[in-house]
Amino acid sequence: MAKLLLYLTLATSLIPLFSVAFSPENPTDRRVLVLVDDFAIKSSHSLYFGSLTSRGFQLEFKLADDPNIGLQRYGQYLYDALVLFCPSVERFGGSIDVASIVDFVDSGHDLIVAADSNASDLIREVATECGVDFDEDPAAMVIDHINYAVSNFDGDHTLIASDDFIKADVILGSKKIEAPVLFQGIGHSLNPANSLVLKVLSASSSAYSANPKSKLSNPPSLTGSAISLVSVVQARNNARILITGSLSMFSNRSGVQKAGSSIKHEKSGNEQFLTEISKWVFHERGHLKAVNVRHHKVGESDEPAIYRINDDLEYSVEIYEWSGTSWEPYVSDDVQVQFYMMSPYVLKTLSTDQKGHYSAEFKVPDVYGVFQFKVEYQRLGYTSLSLSKQIPVRPYRHNEYERFLPAAYPYYGSAFSMMAGFFIFTIVHLYSK
Amino acid sequence: MVNDGTFYFDEKLVNMREQQGPLATTSSVVRGLTAFSSVITESLNLTGDKILGIAKFFLGIGIPGDTKNFFDQVDSLACLENNRVSIPLILSLPSTVISLTKKDSLKVKVNTVLGSHAPPLTVTLVRAFSSSARDNSIIENQELKFDPQDAVYFLDDLPASFDVGEYIFVFKMLVQDSEQQTVYATGTLTQVPIYVTGLIKIENAKIAVLDSDLGSVETQKKLDLAGESTVSVSANHLQKLRLSFQMSTPLGNAFKPHQAFLRLRHETKVEHTFVVGSSGKKFEITLDFLGLVEKFFYLSGRYDIQLTVGDAVMENSLLRDIGYVELDLPEPPENASRPPPQPVDPYTRYGPKAEITHIFRAPEKRPPQELSLAFLVLTILPLFGFIIGLLRLGVNLKNFPTSAVPATFAVIFHLGIAAVLLLYVLFWLKLDLFTTLKTLCFLGVFLMVVGHRTLSHLASASAKLKSA
Numbered sequence: 046m047a048k049l050l051l052y053l054t055l056a057t058s059l060i061p062l063f064s065v066a067f068s069p070e071n072p073t074d075r076r077v078l079v080l081v082d083d084f085a086i087k088s089s090h091s092l093y094f095g096s097l098t099s100r101g102f103q104l105e106f107k108l109a110d111d112p113n114i115g116l117q118r119y120g121q122y123l124y125d126a127l128v129l130f131c132p133s134v135e136r137f138g139g140s141i142d143v144a145s146i147v148d149f150v151d152s153g154h155d156l157i158v159a160a161d162s163n164a165s166d167l168i169r170e171v172a173t174e175c176g177v178d179f180d181e182d183p184a185a186m187v188i189d190h191i192n193y194a195v196s197n198f199d200g201d202h203t204l205i206a207s208d209d210f211i212k213a214d215v216i217l218g219s220k221k222i223e224a225p226v227l228f229q230g231i232g233h234s235l236n237p238a239n240s241l242v243l244k245v246l247s248a249s250s251s252a253y254s255a256n257p258k259s260k261l262s263n264p265p266s267l268t269g270s271a272i273s274l275v276s277v278v279q280a281r282n283n284a285r286i287l288i289t290g291s292l293s294m295f296s297n298r299s300g301v302q303k304a305g306s307s308i309k310h311e312k313s314g315n316e317q318f319l320t321e322i323s324k325w326v327f328h329e330r331g332h333l334k335a336v337n338v339r340h341h342k343v344g345e346s347d348e349p350a351i352y353r354i355n356d357d358l359e360y361s362v363e364i365y366e367w368s369g370t371s372w373e374p375y376v377s378d379d380v381q382v383q384f385y386m387m388s389p390y391v392l393k394t395l396s397t398d399q400k401g402h403y404s405a406e407f408k409v410p411d412v413y414g415v416f417q418f419k420v421e422y423q424r425l426g427y428t429s430l431s432l433s434k435q436i437p438v439r440p441y442r443h444n445e446y447e448r449f450l451p452a453a454y455p456y457y458g459s460a461f462s463m464m465a466g467f468f469i470f471t472i473v474h475l476y477s478k
Numbered sequence: 479m480v481n482d483g484t485f486y487f488d489e490k491l492v493n494m495r496e497q498q499g500p501l502a503t504t505s506s507v508v509r510g511l512t513a514f515s516s517v518i519t520e521s522l523n524l525t526g527d528k529i530l531g532i533a534k535f536f537l538g539i540g541i542p543g544d545t546k547n548f549f550d551q552v553d554s555l556a557c558l559e560n561n562r563v564s565i566p567l568i569l570s571l572p573s574t575v576i577s578l579t580k581k582d583s584l585k586v587k588v589n590t591v592l593g594s595h596a597p598p599l600t601v602t603l604v605r606a607f608s609s610s611a612r613d614n615s616i617i618e619n620q621e622l623k624f625d626p627q628d629a630v631y632f633l634d635d636l637p638a639s640f641d642v643g644e645y646i647f648v649f650k651m652l653v654q655d656s657e658q659q660t661v662y663a664t665g666t667l668t669q670v671p672i673y674v675t676g677l678i679k680i681e682n683a684k685i686a687v688l689d690s691d692l693g694s695v696e697t698q699k700k701l702d703l704a705g706e707s708t709v710s711v712s713a714n715h716l717q718k719l720r721l722s723f724q725m726s727t728p729l730g731n732a733f734k735p736h737q738a739f740l741r742l743r744h745e746t747k748v749e750h751t752f753v754v755g756s757s758g759k760k761f762e763i764t765l766d767f768l769g770l771v772e773k774f775f776y777l778s779g780r781y782d783i784q785l786t787v788g789d790a791v792m793e794n795s796l797l798r799d800i801g802y803v804e805l806d807l808p809e810p811p812e813n814a815s816r817p818p819p820q821p822v823d824p825y826t827r828y829g830p831k832a833e834i835t836h837i838f839r840a841p842e843k844r845p846p847q848e849l850s851l852a853f854l855v856l857t858i859l860p861l862f863g864f865i866i867g868l869l870r871l872g873v874n875l876k877n878f879p880t881s882a883v884p885a886t887f888a889v890i891f892h893l894g895i896a897a898v899l900l901l902y903v904l905f906w907l908k909l910d911l912f913t914t915l916k917t918l919c920f921l922g923v924f925l926m927v928v929g930h931r932t933l934s935h936l937a938s939a940s941a942k943l944k945s946a
Binding site: 085087088089090091092094095188189190191196197198200201202211212235237238240243250251253255257260261262263264265268269271297355379381383384389390391392393394407408410411412423424425450451452453454455457458459461462464465466467468469471472473475476477478 | 500501539540541542543544547572573574575644671672673675734736737739741749751752753784786788789790791792795796797818819820821822824825827828829830831832833834835836838839844845847850851853854855856857858860861864865868873874875876877878888892895896899902903906933936
C-alpha cells in the first residue's frame with residue numbers, strides 16, 4: 046500500500062516533465078490542428094500526414110465548419126500549429142476566424158495554408174493577411190504549356206512539373222530534390238516590398254494564371270516567374286507560415302515526367318519537398334538560439350561594469366541550432382558583432398571554434414559614451430537573432446595618463462636645479478665671510 | 479447523385495463518437511445488399527445506373543491511405559464484382575490525350591470493377607464533337623473494333639477531318655449476348671473529354687518598326703522562331719513596333735492558341751505583357767509607343783523581347799527570346815508615376831556586412847625627444863654657472879660655528895632643508911599630497927626649532943663681532 050502511494054506520488058510529480066509542448070527549450074511544435082473540408086483528405090493525403098505523425102506530431106483532424114473547434118480556451122492555446130487544408134470553406138466554425146488565425150500566428154505559432162482552384166474568399170483573406178496575394182479570378186489556374194507534367198489524363202496542361210526551387214539548404218534540406226514537384230492549382234504573387242516572404246517554388250517564365258476553359262483577351266495579371274507556387278513567410282517573431290495554391294500537391298502521388306525531357310521519374314519530388322519544408326515550418330530546422338553572451342577584458346575573466354577607452358576586450362557568444370530533438374552547435378563564418386552607439390563604431394566577424402562558440406577581440410574606440418554589443422543575425426531561412434547588451438565606456442582617469450613625458454624634461458630640470466641652487470645658497474650665504 | 483456519375487451514401491451525424499464517412503457507410507450498404515441478394519431467390523429491383531454509380535464512387539477515390547478505408551474499398555469492389563443484382567462494367571480509356579504526330583489511335587477498355595474481362599460487347603462511339611461546337615458532331619455511330627490480344631476496343635483511324643483541339647466523345651456499350659444484358663450494368667452513355675494534340679505550324683514571323691503617321695515600314699526583319707537567332711531593332715516613341723506571324727493546324731485550319739504573349743522586359747526588370755491578337759491564321763500585334771509611353775514609365779533603354787505561344791493541344795509550345803529593341807522615350811514629366819519596385823534578390827539581402835574598424839584619433843604631436851633633452855641640458859647649465867660664479871666670487875665656509883653644539887644644530891638645520899627638498903622629490907615621484915603634507919608638518923616644525931637655534935646663534939655671533 047505504501048509502495049503504491051510512493052509510485053503514485055512519483056508519477057504525478059514527473060508529469061510536468063513529460064509535457065513536451067512548444068516552449069523555448071523545445072521549439073518543435075507538437076499538437077497540430079488540421080482543418081479539412083471533408084475527411085476523405087485524411088485518406089488521399091495519407092502519405093503526408095503519415096510523415097508528420099512518424100516524426101512525433103499529434104494531428105487532430107476537424108471539419109472546417111465544425112462548431113466545436115477553437116484555437117484557444119481560457120487564454121491558453123490548445124495547439125502549437127494550424128494546418129488549413131480547406132480551400133472551399135466559406136466560414137469557419139467555432140471560434141476560429143481570420144482575426145483569431147492572425148492572433149495565433151502573432152503569438153509565435155506556425156501555419157500551413159493550402160488553397161486550390163475553388164478557393165473561397167475566406168482562404169484568400171487569410172493568405173492576404175500573411176502577405177501573399179492569390180489570383181483574383183476564381184476560375185484561374187496556373188497553366189504552363191512548356192513545363193507541364195506529361196499525363197495521360199490531364200491534357201489541359203494545368204498539372205505542372207516544377208523544379209525551380211529556392212537555393213536554401215535550411216529550408217529544403219541538404220539532399221537535392223531530383224524529381225520535379227507536381228502542382229495543380231492557383232498561383233500567387235508576392236509584394237516586392239515585403240521582406241519577410243520568400244518564394245520557395247516558382248513557376249517558370251512560360252507559366253501564366255488564367256481560366257483554361259476561356260480564351261484570353263487581356264494579358265493575365267500573373268505571368269512568368271513572378272508566379273509563386275509555394276511561398277513561406279518567416280515573421281519577425283519567428284512564426285513560420287507556408288502558403289501554396291494546390292492542395293493536391295500534398296496528396297499521394299506517383300511518378301512524373303516533365304514535358305520535353307525524356308526522364309521518367311518513378312516518384313515525384315512532392316514527398317521529399319513537402320517533408321523537408323514541413324520540417325522547416327514546424328521548427329525542426331533553422332531555429333537558432335544564442336546563449337551565454339559574455340564580454341571581458343583580455344586577460345581577465347569576469348565581466349566589468351564599465352570599460353575604458355582603448356581597452357582590449359573580448360566578446361563571446363554561443364549559438365545553437367535546434368535539430369528536431371536536441372540543440373546542436375551552429376557553425377557558420379558570418380556571425381558579426383557590432384559595437385554600437387547611434388551607428389556601429391566597430392563591426393567584426395566572430396571566429397568560431399566549430400562547436401558553437403563564437404568570439405572576437407577588438408579595441409574599445411576612443412569615444413566615450415554608452416555603447417551596445419549588438420548581434421543582428423539574419424540569414425535566409427534561419428530565425429533572426431537580435432542580441433543587445435549595454436555597456437558604458439569612460440575616458441581616462443586623471444592618473445591613467447602618461448606619468449613622465451620626455452617633452453617635460455626641461456621643466457623638471459629647471460625645478461630641480463632651482464632646488465639644488467637654493468640648498469647651496471643657504472649654506473654659502475650663512476657661512477661665507 | 480453527384481454530377482460525375484458517382485453515387486454514394488453518407489451518414490448523418492447523430493451523436494456518434496466517430497464519424498464514419500461516406501466510404502465506410504457506402505461499403506457497409508454494398509456488403510449488406512450483395513449478401514442479401516445472394517440469399518434471396520427473387521431479384522432486387524435496382525437500376526443498373528445506381529450500381530454503376532456506386533462502383534464509380536469506389537473507383538474514383540484512388541488508393542486510400544488508411545488501411546481500414548482501403549479494406550472497405552477493396553471488399554466492396556469484390557462484392558460488386560460478383561453479385562446477383564447486376565455486375566457493373568466500367569469503360570475506361572488508357573489515355574485521353576491523342577497525339578496526331580504520333581498517330582495514336584483511340585483505345586477503350588471495358589472491365590469489371592476489379593479488372594477482369596468483360597463479356598463480349600459492342601462499344602459504339604455515338605457522337606464526337608468539339609467542345610467549342612457542341613452541336614456539330616464529327617463522328618456519328620462508329621463501332622469500335624475489338625483487339626483480342628490487348629482486350630481493347632479501338633478506332634483504328636481517326637477521320638481525316640480530325641484536327642487538333644478538345645473534343646467530347648460519347649460512348650455506349652451493349653452486351654452482345656441479350657440474355658446476359660440484365661446481369662451486367664453498363665449504364666447508358668459515357669462522356670469522355672479527349673484532347674487531340676499535334677504540331678502547329680508557325681511561319682512567316684516578322685518584326686517591323688513602322689513610322690506612326692504614315693505606317694511605312696522603316697525596318698523589317700524576319701524571325702526564325704524555330705532556331706536560336708535573335709534580332710535587334712531600335713525605335714523611338716513616335717514609331718510603332720509590329721510583330722506578326724501565321725499559325726495553322728496540321729490540317730491547315732486556323733488556330734487560336736490559349737496563350738500568345740509578347741513580353742517586353744527592361745534592363746531594370748520592369749516587364750510589360752501584351753496579348754497577340756489574331757484574325758484567322760494571321761497573328762499580329764502592333765505596339766504604338768506614343769500611347770504606351772506612360773505605361774512604360776518613360777523608361778528608355780534596352781527592352782528584351784520574349785514571345786510565348788502555347789496551348790493545351792499544341793505539342794510545340796514555344797517560349798522564345800526574340801531579341802531586343804532599343805527604345806528611346808522622352809523624359810518623364812514632374813508628376814509621372816514611378817515604375818513599381820522590383821523584388822530584391824533574397825540571396826543578396828542577407829549577406830554579412832562590411833567590417834568596420836574604428837580609426838583612433840592620432841595622438842598630439844610632440845617635439846622630438848632630442849629637443850627636450852637639449853633644453854634639459856640648457857636648463858641645468860645655469861646651475862653650473864651659478865656654482866662656478868660662486869667659486870669665482872670666493873665663497874668659503876669660514877663662518878661655520880666651531881663649537882660643538884651650534885655646529886651640530888647647523889648641520890641638522892641644513893640636513894632638515896635637504897630632507898624637505900627630498901620630500902619634494904619624493905612627492906613628485908610617487909607620494910600623494912596628504913602624506914606629503916603630513917610629513918611636511920613634522921619636518922617643518924622640526925626645522926623651525928632647529929633653524930631658530932642656529933640662526934639665533936649666528937645672529938648673536940655676528941652681533942658680538944659688531945659690538946667688539
